Amino acid sequence: AADQTAKAMAQLQAEGFDHHAAWEMTREQYLFLPEEPQPETEPLPTSQGYSMMLQMQRMRQQLGNQD
Known part of the structure; x- marks a missing residue:
């Protein structure tokens, strides 16, 4: 990684x-x-609690609308 960084920086500096x-x-x-591609929207699994x-x-x- 350090070598790649040094090479990339040297290349850019050579370009001015x-x-x-x-x-x-x-x-x-x-x-x-x-950025990762957005996944297809898929239905969430049903949860009894939810x-x-x-x-x-x-x-x-x-009940609130009845008043």
Whole structure:
């Protein structure tokens, strides 16, 4: 990794970038991972607890709307 960083920085400096700019560009290349593709939206597995919580929330809303 150190050799690759040194080579990348030397290449950028040979292209006319100063040391700091070469470091920033090289750092971004190795430190920031590329964005992962967004997965296809898939339905979440059903959970009995979650289903019951939703049902309770709906019931509370209905009771609140009756006033």
